[in-house]
Amino acid sequence: MYYTLAAGARLYRITDVGAIWPTPLLGQGAYFNKGGRYNSAGDPTVYCAEDPVAAIAESAFYQALEWQLRISNHNITAVHYPLESAHQLWCFSIDPAPVIIDLMHPQAIQQFQHTPHMLLNPSLNPHGGPHRRGQPLARDYFGTQQLAKDITGYTPPPGSPDPRPEGIKAPAIRMKRTANYRPHQLALYVFPGAPAAVHVPYENRSRLIMQCEIQLRFLELSSRRAVTIQTVDIDWCKPQFRIRGAGVAPIPAYPGRPGATSYKPNTWYNVNIQYA
Numbered sequence: 001m002y003y004t005l006a007a008g009a010r011l012y013r014i015t016d017v018g019a020i021w022p023t024p025l026l027g028q029g030a031y032f033n034k035g036g037r038y039n040s041a042g043d044p045t046v047y048c049a050e051d052p053v054a055a056i057a058e059s060a061f062y063q064a065l066e067w068q069l070r071i072s073n074h075n076i077t078a079v080h081y082p083l084e085s086a087h088q089l090w091c092f093s094i095d096p097a098p099v100i101i102d103l104m105h106p107q108a109i110q111q112f113q114h115t116p117h118m119l120l121n122p123s124l125n126p127h128g129g130p131h132r133r134g135q136p137l138a139r140d141y142f143g144t145q146q147l148a149k150d151i152t153g154y155t156p157p158p159g160s161p162d163p164r165p166e167g168i169k170a171p172a173i174r175m176k177r178t179a180n181y182r183p184h185q186l187a188l189y190v191f192p193g194a195p196a197a198v199h200v201p202y203e204n205r206s207r208l209i210m211q212c213e214i215q216l217r218f219l220e221l222s223s224r225r226a227v228t229i230q231t232v233d234i235d236w237c238k239p240q241f242r243i244r245g246a247g248v249a250p251i252p253a254y255p256g257r258p259g260a261t262s263y264k265p266n267t268w269y270n271v272n273i274q275y276a
Contacts, residue, residue, distance in 0.1 A: 001108035002162065003169045005050075005097040010209060010252075011186070013048040013090045014059040021211065022203035024090045027190040037141050037187075038148045038168060044190035045148075046202065049172060051254045052091075052263070054183040056214070057175035057273045059087060060239045063216050064273070068236075082226035083234070084217040089243060091210035091251070094202055098166040098188050101151055112150050118143050119170050122276045144170075152189050166191075166199060176237075176272035181257055212245040212265075237275070240268045 005011075013024050027044030039045035049055040063085055070079050101108050103119055123140040148168065156162040167188035175183040191199040217240050219225060221233035243251065244266050253260040263269055 001101055001105040001111060002165075003100040003102040003105075005094075005100070007097075008093050008095070009050060009097065010091050010093060011048045011050060012052040012055040013046065013092075014055055014214060015088045015090065017086050017088050017213070019088050019090075021090075021208050022206065025092070025202040025206055027188075035141060035145055037144050038170065039187065039189075040145045040149065043148070043152075044192065046167075046188040046190065047185060048188065049183075049185045051172075051175075051183055051257055051260075052089075052251050053254070053257070053271055054172040054175045054185055055089075056216075056241050057183075057271050058172065058185065059214075060216050060241065060271060061174040061273050061275070063087075064218065064236050064239065067218060079229075081228050082217060083219075084215060084226075087214050087216065089210070089212050089214040090208070092206050092208050094188075094206045096200075096205060098186075098202070099163045100167045100169050100186065100188075101154075101165045102169045103147070104169075104171065104182075112147060112154075114143070114147050118147075120173055122173055122274070148187065148189075152191075164198060174273050176274045178258070183257070210249060210251075212243050212248040214241055214243050216241050217268075238270050238272055240270055242266060242268045 015024050015029065025046055027046045035041040036045065036047070038047075047058070049058075067079075067083050070077065103109075103112075103114070104116060109116060121143075151165050151168055154165060156164065167186055169184050169186055172183040172185040177183070188202065190202070218227060219235055219240065220227055220231050221235040224235070227234055242265075243263065248265045250265065251263040253262045
């Protein structure tokens, strides 16, 4: 049920502009929010992916929700067009590699007693803002958040050669599936104050490979032109992304995805995201 990263595996993560290294490895974004799919509020977690498109699709999905919220509130705050946003793309490796549980592995399903389709549930927390009295603490993510607690609290039985897990591998549901390929994401847990025998902080065993700006944009549905105030139909399912920055290198093709290609700087590429 353990998933082993290849030596020097490239991991990708997207943050807001302005983040500095090694902030992306501290899990603070997950710590200060109201809880994510595989972490409860107050649990520092590093979400990342081996496939760069999986990380980009996840970020694009939430950026789409942000644009949709702004459009809904246009009478309070004006929306600025076109629908483009800037973010920070990070590529890094961790050595020694984190100990990861593959939640789709039959042994993991038996050990932690979860259903595979729970991992593929497309629901998300529908209400923005802080938690309000009367709302369930975890809302739609209760099942996967509880599963995360089971993982972080798991200790192999005495005499077992297996180490304590540091994270999980789970389906990346915001990247549209293609034939013979199921994208996945990683949730790596941070254990503040834990002894080195249990968890060496990721920032102390990582190598920064690349850092650059990544832009996301949503276009008109039929024309695929920039969205303006006169636009009627927006293509929310197929945004575009491009990387840019001084001296930025191409993103190499991810070997685990059939037909994957590299991504050059200053070139727009389509990415398919799914909502359900």
